[in-house]
Amino acid sequence: MEVLTQAEENYLKAVFKITENDDKAASTNAIAAMMSTSAASVTDMLKRLAGKGLLHYEKHRGVVLSERGGELATNLVRKHRLWEVFLVKMLDFSWDKVHDIAEQLEHVQSDELVERLDGFLDRPQFDPHGDPIPDANGKMAMRKQILLSSLDPKDQAVLVGVQESTNTFLQYLDKLKLSLGTKLQVVERFEYDGSMKIVLIGGEEITLSHKVCENLFVQKTK
Amino acid sequence: MEVLTQAEENYLKAVFKITENDDKAASTNAIAAMMSTSAASVTDMLKRLAGKGLLHYEKHRGVVLSERGGELATNLVRKHRLWEVFLVKMLDFSWDKVHDIAEQLEHVQSDELVERLDGFLDRPQFDPHGDPIPDANGKMAMRKQILLSSLDPKDQAVLVGVQESTNTFLQYLDKLKLSLGTKLQVVERFEYDGSMKIVLIGGEEITLSHKVCENLFVQKTK
DNA sequence: TTTCATTTTTAGGCTTGCCTAAAAAACTGT
């Protein structure tokens, strides 16, 4: 089992995230942007990771993870999300504080630690932001979730995830009393700017901008 | 609050451990031995740490931690031992498996994490090897413990700590059914080689070599 | 006090991971 540096692991995870949705190769610039580093540094590292067989690199063509690289990246995501669950469930952190800490904890090397942590937490399927946690074999639960912005008036739904999980967005949701599991109903849609008026079941009526509605995943309940 | 690299933190901890018992300066060679590295690398790093004001360095004279260096080292020891408690108490690791993992976890940077972990674990005073855990102010509980080797026949005592915590020693103790909290009584001392016959209260009679007796801390109960 | 072994430091070199500036390649629009 190859041992990677934290820098190598972070690059793998960046490539994984960029390529996981659309199946195009990850570009040097996209990786540089995600890692807040220079394109030159990225090219440097991509060559090294390609040399270790963790990704396929062709000059000017971007990169795709190899099978092994994908496994390693998936395991990192698993560790990251498990630690986030630990921090929120056991240590009572709020969901906007856990990412940076998990970013460090994910690099701790010990398969037994991950396995025991997973058991201790009761093998959670989703992290505090609603993202699926890969199991020990790399499989993750798929959930048929849609964007809040795609709902119509009268639709009822439950909030199951956030697309973006920046601190400011999460804190804004807290202020609105919106958290995972919150049930809501659409009252009205304003076509002019795409904003929506919704009512929290057993709570207040609030208006959300289009941007917010595009960043909330829900499941329809009616 | 200065941020140190893992390497810098490990050097600080090594100096701390070497100087904590006797109050002489830590020698380059002693540090090199503890860190399994070359004396040249140690000299290199000592200069850098001295430059950051974390220790006092005089050529050919060894080093002593500065006040700030001592605070940082103590906090590292605190984190290391808290994580060990977590691994044993919450994740059910055996006491011989936790050191290497804690060696990584201790470097995670987040004061809030340490504080919450401490609370979650109910502010433990001792780690799984019986070593005291410094509190948030760096104070640690002092315990009047003595070496098993200093007991006389008929003395009763309880095992509260181990001097050495190598894997092989800890596993040997497991095999003997000796763990922290075990009550015992001295049956006989063999002056010839310093070995001792003891009886575990409610258990068997065993004979321990002098080396083992010199590595076990006990408190007399009678 | 001088010699010799041990300890420590210096010198020089290597890898990793980053940087900026410049060159090269790839796209875009006309």
Add this chain to the structure above:
DNA sequence: ACAGTTTTTTAGGCAAGCCTAAAAATGAAA
């Protein structure tokens, strides 16, 4: 097709943290 723009790579350099070999300082013994 070619000029201009954008993206990517190359070149050269730097700091951290390690190494080995050689030099210098220290301390113990004769």
